Amino acid sequence: MxxxxxxxxxxxxxxxxxxxxxxxxxxxxxxxxxxxxxxxxxxxxxxxxxxxxxxxxxxxxxxxxxxxxxxxxxxxxxxxxxxxxxxxxxxxxxxxxxxxxxxxxxxxxxxxxxxxxxxxxxxFDAFLKKEKENNNESEKRNYAKLAYRLLTKALNLVPTNMTLHNLSLRMDDMGRKVTMHLNDLNLEGRQLQTTINVQTNTFNQNWKIRGMADPRNKTADLRFFNSDTSKIKVPYIDERFNLLSSFDSIHVNVSRIKMEGNELHVDGYTSITNFTINHPRIAKKDVIIEKARFDYRFLFGEHFVAIDSSSKAQLNAIKVRPFAEYKTEKDTLYTLRLEIPKMKAQDFITSLPKGLFTHFEGMQAEGDFDYKLNFQFNKNNPNALVFDSKLQKDGLKIIKYGEADLDKLNTTFTYRAIENGIPQRPIVVGPSNPNFTPLDQISPYLQKSVLTSEDPSFMSHRGFINEAFKQSIVKNIRTRKFARGASTISMQLVKNVFLTREKTLSRKLEEILLVYILENNRITSKQRMLEVYFNVIEWGPNIYGIGEAAQFYFQKKPADLTLKECLFLATIVPKPKKFMWQFDNTGSLKGYANQQQDFLTNLMLRRGVLTSEDTIGYKLPFTITGRSRTFLKLKTVTDSIPVDSLFIKEMVY
Known part of the structure; x- marks a missing residue:
């Protein structure tokens, strides 16, 4: 047994x-x-x-x-x-x-x-087609499992020991060619090194890659730099998008990819030195970021993808704690929170990217500040948008202005509008200009109409209106384009007097910072800001300032303008060169123009800005009488006489 x-x-x-x-x-x-x-x-x-x-x-x-x-x-x-x-x-x-x-x-x-x-x-088109949808809805929505599976499969295809010889990646996009060729690449004992020759239609460089790669433990630490002392140029996008970019080196680190419970954690950091970018929509000159680093923790859950709040971003001396999340558990939510811990104002100014804030070069400040932004957008309920921006100051004060001399608002100065990069005729903003009009000599109706249509809370706000920003964001997201701005009169003033009309990221960011400085450092009064605004903005083709505008349209002085005339001027502020399209061929206002003025009038009546006595004579015929009338496409006398009448008249003679 x-x-x-x-x-x-x-x-x-x-x-x-x-x-x-x-x-x-x-x-x-x-x-x-x-x-x-x-x-x-x-x-x-x-x-x-x-x-x-x-x-x-x-x-x-x-x-x-x-x-x-x-x-x-x-x-x-x-x-x-x-x-x-x-x-x-x-x-x-x-x-x-x-x-x-x-x-x-x-x-x-x-x-x-x-x-x-x-x-x-x-x-390669056939490889871009969408895979068949997964019928298991819960699996499709489990971002943690999906990301972990994809990362694991990709890393499994990276060997622990690798030797590559004489291999190339070639790209040809309608004649825009890029060839990335490596003679030898070696990965042995987790150490990777190679040199890549990059050739395009515009440059030829040799990039070096050095560092550690461990695909089985899902870690890496790699550095990219040029073989000589020049910067690495980013290929293809210079020809494809007219975007020039380069950098000294990039350091990429992945320290952990791990599932913990039902969440996937991806930790590491990336840094870049002397990153340079040039594009007409960004700035007129090179924008340079000397040092930037992002210590990241990406989180993937069953219903969300997020950048965890323990992540840290640093731009020179500016430190930012970001949190970003895309969540689909109930509604589709987009969340962004940013925090700049308390820092010295001067460190912030000197850390701004060179070339992006040219008007701030040489500026000096004292004191500290911290900043917080809270943004959330619900795709299924856009009107519930959250936009909360808070700046806390501690002795913050600008003690020396940069290129933008904001003090000039309190003196007589010469203003020159810029159209398509070309300076226009000089306009003196002061008593030496016969067309300059002090605020107390501008019709109160015009002040009320323009403030109501452009910036109702101008006298009380500090340059920005959070609610306007919220409505602008909602409208732009819904239309999927920049359909509505949130400019205040302060922003329009800064844009006209200190900046150009170029549509660049640089100009918009400078506008925001200059408005904050102007409004929060008591540089000038609200009344003076409004006075300068009325005397520099464009009111028509080559018409600058309300003094010129009152003569151009009505052969009057600004103090003598009627309510109806002021309503007309207020409605053309957004597009002054197209004022003529509000009139028909008889010189009368078109229906939509009358409706626009009626809406503005009723709004001012509801808000108590106007009284019923102010609207006496409002319905009387309205026309323009000045030189502006020559811009209208009016019907000639012969156009209005029947052909038969002309024939009879000719027979009589």
Whole structure:
């Protein structure tokens, strides 16, 4: 009778024999399995992607090694996508059997990947089509599992030891060509190093990559820099988008990719030095960020993707704590919170990117401040938008202004509008100009009309209106374009007097900061700001200031303007050069123009800005009488006389 010990031994022996037989069978039929896998790949590429994959030779080397020769992937009726002379790798036999492949070693030489777009289309279009939707809704919405699965599969395809020789990535987008060629890349003992030659239609550089890469432990620490002392230029986007950008070096670190409970954590940091960017929509000159670093923690949950609040961003001496989240658990929510901890105002000024805030160069400040922004947008309920911006000051004071001399608002100065980069005729803002009109000599109706239509709370706000920003954001998101701004009179004044009309990011950011300084440092009074505003803004073609406008439209002085005339002037402020389109061919206001003025009048009546006595005579016929009338497309006398009448008149004579 067998003992229990003997039974266990026999059982283990049977298991070992079974595994040995299975392994032997797997070893014997491994070439068949390899050919089957290749055939499956060929069929899928042909069926799903309309491509032809050919592999001239495929065989096992040793126990786990696989060598492929002359691999070519060609989309039908398009340029070759991939061509490689030799690929040698090692694959675990059981992984090959299960399909969960994890590469250990990889050797690849003499080949290229080629992305081409021409008049016939793109040779990679088939690979951009959407995958079939997953019927399991909960799985589709589980961002943590989805991200972890994708990252794991991608990293499993990165071998722990790798040698690449004479390989290229080629891109040709309608003649915009980029070739990134590496002679040798080595990854051994987690250490990676390579040099990449980058050639475009505009430059030729050699980039170096050095550092640590450990795909199995999901960590990396890599540095990108140029082989000489010049900056790395970013290819393709200079020709494609007219965007020039370069940098000294980039440091990328991934310290952890790990599932913790139902959340995926991705931690690390990235830094860049002397990042330079140039584009007409950003600024007129190079914008330079000397040092920037982002210590990140990305979180993926079942229903959300987020940048955790423990993340830190730093721009020179400016430190920011961000939190951003996209959440779909109930409603689709977009959340952004930013916090700048208490810092010295002077450090903030000197840390601003060079070239982006030219009017602040040389500015000096004292005191400290901190800042917080809270923004949330509910896609299913846009009107519930949250926009809360708070600046806390501690002895904050500007003691020296930069290029923008804000003190000039209190003196006589010369204003020159800029149109398409060309300075217009000089306008003296002061008593020496006969058209200059002090505020107390401007019709109260005009002041009330313009304030109501442009900035009702001008006399009480500090340059910005949070509610206006909120409504502007909601409107722009709904229309998916910049359909509404939130400019106050303070912002319009700064834009006209100190800045240009160029539509750049630089100009808009400078406008915001200059308005804050103007409104919060008691540089001038609200009355003086309004007076300058009325005397510098454009009221028509080459018409600047209310003194010129009153003569141009009505042959009057600003003090003598009627309510109806003031309403008209207020409605053309947004588009003064197009005033003529408000009139028909008889010189009368069109219906929509009358409706616009009626709306403004009723609004002022409801707010108590006007009384019913102010509107006496409001319905009397309105017309313009000054030189502006020559801009109207009026019907001539002959246009109004019937043809028969002209014929009879000619017969009589």
């Amino acid at each position: 067998r003992t229990r010990k003997q039974k266990i031994i026999r059982f283990l022996l049977a298991i070992c024999i079974l595994f040995a037989l299975a392994f032997t069978g797997l070893f014997i039929f491994r070439d068949s399995l390899l050919q089957k896998a290749i055939t499956k790949a060929e069929n899928r590429l042909a069926t799903d992607y309309n491509c032809t994959l050919t592999i001239k030779d495929a065989q096992f080397d040793g126990l786990n090694g696989v060598t492929l020769h002359h691999i070519v992937l060609v989309p039908n009726q398009a340029d070759t996508l991939v061509a490689v002379e030799k690929v040698k790798t090692s694959v675990d036999l059981f992984q090959l059997f299960t399909g969960d492949i994890q590469l250990k070693e990889l050797e690849m030489k003499n080949g290229f990947v080629q992305l081409v777009k021409n008049k016939n289309g793109r040779n």
